[in-house]
Each structure stands twice: as C-alpha cells, then as structure tokens.
Amino acid sequence: MPIRIAVVGSGYVGLVAGACFADLGHEVILVDNDQKKLAALRDGQVPIHEKFLPELLNRHRGQRLTFSDDLKEAARLSSVIFVAVGTPPTERGDADLSYVESVAREISGGVDQYKVIVEKSTVPVYTSEWVRRIILRNGADPETFDVASNPEFLREGTAVTDFLFPDRIVIGCDSARSAEVLREVYAPMTDGSYYLRPESIPQPDRAVIPPPIIVTSTKSAELIKHASNAFLAMKISFINAVASVCESVGADVNQVVNGVGTDSRIGRRFLNPGIGYGGSCFPKDVLAFRAVARECGYDFRLLDEVMRINEDQRQRFLRKIHHALWTLRGKKLAVLGLAFKGGTDDIRESPALHLVESLLQEGSAITAYDPAAMERAREVLGSKIEFASSPYEAAHDADALLILTEWEEFANLDLNQIRKELRYPIVIDGRNLYDPELMAAQGFTYYSVGRAASHPDGVPSGLLRNGKKA
Numbered sequence: 001m002p003i004r005i006a007v008v009g010s011g012y013v014g015l016v017a018g019a020c021f022a023d024l025g026h027e028v029i030l031v032d033n034d035q036k037k038l039a040a041l042r043d044g045q046v047p048i049h050e051k052f053l054p055e056l057l058n059r060h061r062g063q064r065l066t067f068s069d070d071l072k073e074a075a076r077l078s079s080v081i082f083v084a085v086g087t088p089p090t091e092r093g094d095a096d097l098s099y100v101e102s103v104a105r106e107i108s109g110g111v112d113q114y115k116v117i118v119e120k121s122t123v124p125v126y127t128s129e130w131v132r133r134i135i136l137r138n139g140a141d142p143e144t145f146d147v148a149s150n151p152e153f154l155r156e157g158t159a160v161t162d163f164l165f166p167d168r169i170v171i172g173c174d175s176a177r178s179a180e181v182l183r184e185v186y187a188p189m190t191d192g193s194y195y196l197r198p199e200s201i202p203q204p205d206r207a208v209i210p211p212p213i214i215v216t217s218t219k220s221a222e223l224i225k226h227a228s229n230a231f232l233a234m235k236i237s238f239i240n241a242v243a244s245v246c247e248s249v250g251a252d253v254n255q256v257v258n259g260v261g262t263d264s265r266i267g268r269r270f271l272n273p274g275i276g277y278g279g280s281c282f283p284k285d286v287l288a289f290r291a292v293a294r295e296c297g298y299d300f301r302l303l304d305e306v307m308r309i310n311e312d313q314r315q316r317f318l319r320k321i322h323h324a325l326w327t328l329r330g331k332k333l334a335v336l337g338l339a340f341k342g343g344t345d346d347i348r349e350s351p352a353l354h355l356v357e358s359l360l361q362e363g364s365a366i367t368a369y370d371p372a373a374m375e376r377a378r379e380v381l382g383s384k385i386e387f388a389s390s391p392y393e394a395a396h397d398a399d400a401l402l403i404l405t406e407w408e409e410f411a412n413l414d415l416n417q418i419r420k421e422l423r424y425p426i427v428i429d430g431r432n433l434y435d436p437e438l439m440a441a442q443g444f445t446y447y448s449v450g451r452a453a454s455h456p457d458g459v460p461s462g463l464l465r466n467g468k469k470a
C-alpha cells in the first residue's frame, strides 16, 4: 500500500531517498528550505551527480514525487516524516544538530494524527530523545507520534543502487506501532516484489535480495551508524599505516592487501591505501562519535589515532611530491581528480582539494581535471587554479601529473598521450591506479602509496625529459 511520506532535506541523502521511496510506490513530498534547489528540481534539473537519479526523478516528478518548502503542511499531509538535513561538525567536533532541532520544531504544528518521525540524518545517540522532547515542548500530543531512527548507509557515486539494494535495512524503534509503519515503508524491498518489476533499477553485483531488516532500539540504531562509519574509517587508516610500513621496508602494499583482504573475517573492501578518507561523512562522523563517547564517559582514543593517521597520510603524500620534484615554487602540476572519491561531484572535505590548497600555498601552478566536480571546485577555488577539459589538456606541459581521485577514467588513460603531453614523465599517484612496472616500461617515473617508486630503465626520478635522458 502506498504510504504518504515527507522527506525533509533534498540533499545527497534526502533526494535519493525521496526518489527511491517514490520508485517503491509511495507518495513523496520532498521538502527543502533552499528555494534555488527547489526551483531547479521542479524545473527538471538534477542538482547532484548520481547514476540512475535522473531516470528516477523523470519517472516520478510531479506525480508520486512533489517538492515543497512548506514543512508544516508536508508533515500534516504525511504519515512518515524522514529528516535528512545536514549534521555538520561544530568547532568542538560534535555534530551541529540545530538543523534537526529546527525541523523538529516546525514539524510539531503538523503532528495532528499519528505519525512516525524518522531520523535519516546521521545523529549522535540520544538525538531521538531530544527530537521527541522538542516536538512535545511545541505542543504535540504524546500519543500522536513516535520518533524512530533509520540510518542511511548509501555511498555517494552509487547512492541509488545502495539505497535500493542495501546490505541491510536498520530501523530503530521504541514502539511496535512505529516499527510496523517502517516495515511497511520498506515492504516492497523486504518482500522482494520491487525487484520483480520490469522497470526496477538494475541489480548490482553482490546484491542481497531481499535485503534483511534489522529492528533495534532507537539508541542502538543511532550507534550502528556511527560505529559503522568509524569502523570503515579505521579500516582505511589501518591500511594506510600498513602502507607506510611497506614503504619503509620495500614491500608492496597491494600484495599485502591481497593477502590480508582474502581472509573472509577481514574482507577486501575499504582496504585501499591512498591519500586518506574525506567526504561529508567519515571526517565528521568519526569526530562526532569521538565527542559522543567522551560525553558518555568513554575515552575512545582509538578514534584519535584513526584521525591522526588520516591527516598524516596527506602530509606523507606532500612529502612524496617534494621528493619527486624537489622544490614546488613555480612548478606546473597537473591534477586529476578533485572530488573526494570517484563517481561523485561532492568536494566536501576532499583530500584532493586539501592537497591542491597546500600545493598552491607552496607556490605551484595547478591545472586540474575532474569528470564531475569542476563546477563545485570552481565555486571554492575560483581562479586560483586552471581547469582543463580532459586529463590530456591538464597534463600539457606540466612538470608532473598527480592522481588524487580514483575515477575509473583515470585508471584507463592513454599513457602514450599523457607522456607526450607532460614536460617530464613523472606521475605521482595517490590512488594506486597503475602497476609500477608497467609505468616504468611506459617511460614514466612513477610514485604511488605503499609501493617502491619505479623508474624507466631504473633511472631515478627527474632525470628524464620526455622519456629521454636530459
């Protein structure tokens, strides 16, 4: 049975969730207070780069999916209200819950018959209690609503498929009634019927169909999200620390990852050495989880170390660039990748952008290319760097090529053309997209993470000009 749903916040999570709920057959009102975003959405534009999102918006816009800035009215018209507004970090590192609070306050006036208010945003444990308190304080009858938690595990770049084909659905509910409502919302997925429809989004590899639903208390659900993100960030920092040891002893971290990751208890995913994690989630969620633990009386120092290794990883990469190029003032560098990871246009807390800022401070000139994130990067960097229309244009006449985001396109470059474009055939790869031996055979001096540098004919870095001895 279709359910009337309001999704508050039409960002990466809210927009994807709203479009997917509509695809499941529900009636969805997407709410935002950003008028420009609403106008663009109504006009048929798609404000974020996500595979399958344009199709879903086209399919449901104006029918099962409508847009509004009237939160109270949207709440009044809906049985379930998903809150998917931002929860950015404060200066102290804990989550800024003022957007969540303001939504809770505004919803109160629309709570006139039983509704479930669901935290979709990533929030610290205890937030559901606060949301309940705020709604009560603003005059709602305690019998007319429940607050539940339904954390979102989608990854930007594969958000639609992650939403519709999740490893699991977690619903945290403190009443049987709210659990029943949320089960109904996800029923087309959990009973498998959605996946039998001819127009359903294609199934990715490794999909668990139907996905299991895990019902917990709201507090446990809130903790599941923070603990999951902290664990994944820890995995990344762990392998980056191992990569540093590999560099010291001359081992190859990719070989180590193969050996470690094939242990089914550990798993291969999220063991990708590189320039550290970024994005709008891991940095803020690790910080927030650290802060919540401290508030609750537990000193979660493991998380300090996860953050320290992550920061250190960028500094190590900078040192690598110095090692390859000696001085940076006046050097012209080609940068491939500005997004915080491949497949998205999101540049929030992007390690690539942090590195670009550091290189600019050191006096380098940068020409960058990213398949999706240049428009957003331009808003932040303005004219501080040049933007190219292809990796080859970026590489033209550069002293070295830096790979900072793991876009698939960057793993399949025409290396001949890149070598011809570069002033010196030096590639510094922060994402380990290439095989060092192959790069040397192609005439490059090649640096990566956790692996020895490779040089054509064993000649050390910088002594070649366009493949010939200088």
Ligand SMILES: NC(=O)c1ccc[n+]([C@@H]2O[C@H](COP(=O)([O-])OP(=O)(O)OC[C@H]3O[C@@H](n4cnc5c(N)ncnc54)[C@H](O)[C@@H]3O)[C@@H](O)[C@H]2O)c1
Pocket: 008, 009, 010, 011, 012, 013, 014, 031, 032, 033, 034, 037, 071, 084, 085, 086, 087, 099, 102, 103, 120, 121, 122, 123, 152, 153, 154, 155, 156, 280, 281
């Ligand atoms: N981005 C991800 O990959 C991801 C994944 C899982 C969970 N999350 C969590 O989901 C939440 C949202 O993240 P996001 O990346 O979608 O954020 P976002 O910044 O892309 O979107 C938030 C949206 O909320 C809107 N908004 C803010 N206050 C509002 C209000 N009072 N009324 C109506 N709209 C309002 C903003 O205009 C914006 O469009 C965060 O808590 C985040 O940690 C994000």
